[in-house]
Amino acid sequence: MSKWYEDKTCDEGIVISSRIRLARNIKKYPFPEMLSKEQSEEMIKTLKEALINDRLPIAKDFEYIEVDSLPALNKRQLMEKHIISPELVSKNKPCGVLVNKDYSISIMLNEEDHVRIQTVFSGENIDKAWDLADKIDDVIEESVEYAYNEKYGYITACPTNMGTGLRASFMMHLPFLEREGQMQNILNAVNKFGVTIRGIYGEGSEALGSIYQVSNQVTMGQSEQEIIKNLKNVVSFIKEKETKLREECISKSKVDVEDNIYRSLGIIENARKMSGAEAMRHISNIREGYILGFKDLPQLKETIYSVMINIQPGNIGIADGKAVDVNKRDELRADYLRKVFK
């Protein structure tokens, strides 16, 4: 079963993927921060039972992963595949994730909130992601009573999620805006529409490989449909800016654009060691080349975005099941990339 990021759609345009996240809490339990070990276990059990049943046909595909009992390396791998959040990686209490086979659904239990429903699809598929998340949400609500207030909406551990508990986001590849130093302008512009831009692994993470998560900041005072519609408009605006700038750069100096792409290809095909940040930069450049339709680039079996995931430290830095040191990791990364781009 291939994963959502192995779908060719995520290589086809500026938008790599679309994601919905819903934050929910169960009325009868305190927030995860305040839960004892026993309460956590009970709460998780309740949620698992609410989800794995006949009312949700997709639930037969779910696998439950007890995250807190995993070795650090495996937690990191799940995070790099966008299955769990950095928050869940560092959690010390019982916690876990229900994940389906293509990783399009992952439901974190006992994260910052009791439930974090996440749905993600390659390309521009936010409506599809919303419909699926909404359905999962309904199924849970049939079994448990959510913490909900008529005036404020869904109650969440952090006030920034109150109301809808919705974070809709698009993962976007913005190499030209980044290179031309325009990301700050874009950020200022979209902030006015209640939208924010984060790095590839969410809040506080770097924008490795010119990849940015564009998501709604405001969760209250608007319906879910309004939030998604507004975000789509902002994403269209950013896409237009990136496309226009790309055309400008090409018309100003095509050879500079080409030089940048082919140099990255040459380095990727030949280097014997490479840091993650450097690799992301080169893969990003080569992705540009595919988007521009350059015919002489190697045809990959993998999607670009799955290569980006595969070279992250947790996924690449393993030999014989164990994490290796950073030097060895940089070698394994270069070896893998030479093979992929052969």
Added chain:
Amino acid sequence: MSKWYEDKTCDEGIVISSRIRLARNIKKYPFPEMLSKEQSEEMIKTLKEALINDRLPIAKDFEYIEVDSLPALNKRQLMEKHIISPELVSKNKPCGVLVNKDYSISIMLNEEDHVRIQTVFSGENIDKAWDLADKIDDVIEESVEYAYNEKYGYITACPTNMGTGLRASFMMHLPFLEREGQMQNILNAVNKFGVTIRGIYGEGSEALGSIYQVSNQVTMGQSEQEIIKNLKNVVSFIKEKETKLREECISKSKVDVEDNIYRSLGIIENARKMSGAEAMRHISNIREGYILGFKDLPQLKETIYSVMINIQPGNIGIADGKAVDVNKRDELRADYLRKVFK
């Protein structure tokens, strides 16, 4: 007829080539600096007649180039091929060079001194270069009276050449000493033996591509044989240092050495524009790979050193017989290198 720098010997080791230069002046003329146009022409005529005659069998191969009447671009090309000096490029008086077919002999007339005899061979062939220069010197002396003083030896325009008028030099490729920041130490050490180190195009030029000219600084108080013998010892010392450091670097981290070489190859094979300095750096790295015996490097038709000459601004920056601007030149250089390293 192939040129000395097209001989495979110049790619085989640390020493690329060996050169002898003799500075001579004719007694009856003032130094070139003081010569009128008419005197310059007369002096040049005298020297040409002294050289192009039956006593010097090789003279039948000589071509005389009237350097002062050449366009700037062509002067620059001759300089890049080591046929004339930067001094002759900027000369405003009548001046020229007698050059043979493989460029192993070039005799500059009316440079800083009346005569500058230069002989150069690929690899470690300083004795061969000396024998040839000495023979040419003898032939000239049969026809003209040199400015010579019993106490000081040959009189030259610049006191640093007085005595023997000899500059013996080895062109050396020293990537490891350079990268590890040891060139200043080496320079300090060899200075004590009356030897100096300059860049690829002699005095005041940069050490592009980790290439250095190692030559005697002292021209007086020693015989030509002693100067050459001393220089050979110093060159052996530098070779040993470079070789030892290379081995140390490989034993410390072979992957770093390889990474550096293959990255340069990847860039050379793919870039769409490249400055001369960057190109020299990459070619230097790839040369290292050949020296280390890496089997999967492309097999060139050209020697590495002739590629280094061919990418210099005057030689690469021409389209339809005219010099192009620096941007176009960087593109032509990248195009040429992609073709050579295919």
